């Protein structure tokens with residue numbers, strides 16, 4: 114009696130129309146399965162069983178470098194002449210200068226790289242290549258970023274940054290001087306000097322050339338630094354203490370280094386400041 118009631122209850126929970134719908138769905142899914150199992154088309158085999166097809170001969174081709182490759186020294190972007198462009202600012206406020214006779218005059222800044230070029234030699238913009246070689250060497254060997262604070266200065270920006278008489282014949286004016294410090298070695302500039310000197314020991318071109326490999330100390334007191342500079346035939350290296358050499362391009366609180374070029378290795382001639390090169394040696398925009 115109880116069993117009969119159970120069956121009756123089940124029939125009430127699964128109505129006939131629902132069962133029909135489930136069966137229809139099962140049929141449809143079976144139909145899809147049959148379509149998937151349809152045999153794939155095949156091509157007849159036309160070669161003989163003893164034929165062997167060798168793969169074509171391949172030659173290794175090296176891909177061309179992407180534009181961003183080859184532009185690193187160590188893990189940092191290479192220092193190029195672009196880093197040494199004049200840092201004048203068109204909207205810098207006028208400053209007041211005082212001449213040797215006590216007369217006052219207005220000082221104005223240049224418009225920076227948009228208003229003039231780097232120094233031009235033989236028709237091309239150029240800073241002395243040894244400056245870039247040394248900066249990239251430091252960056253490569255230290256693994257730390259070189260921060261260039263001053264490269265080329267046009268006459269207007271040179272006077273605006275540092276109107277002292279001492280600065281008027283600066284080699285910044287002819288693209289033969291750079292000021293910089295190294296991020297992470299801000300307080301150890303002597304380590305950077307040691308790296309610069311090592312460049313001349315490690316670079317094959319200088320091997321056996323004592324005029325380049327031997328550095329001297331400049332002991333005369335006609336410089337604007339208290340630590341005697343280092344020099345060889347090609348460069349003159351100054352180390353500015355935190356209270357020295359503070360011009361508009363070097364307002365940071367760190368000691369910094371300055372490298373001047375003394376000798377042009379490629380053209381085999383001394384590098385000296387000339388008014389003509391400083392004032393006429395670049396293009397104005």
Ligand SMILES: [Zn+2]
Nearest residue numbers: 199201223267
């Ligand atoms: Zn300038």
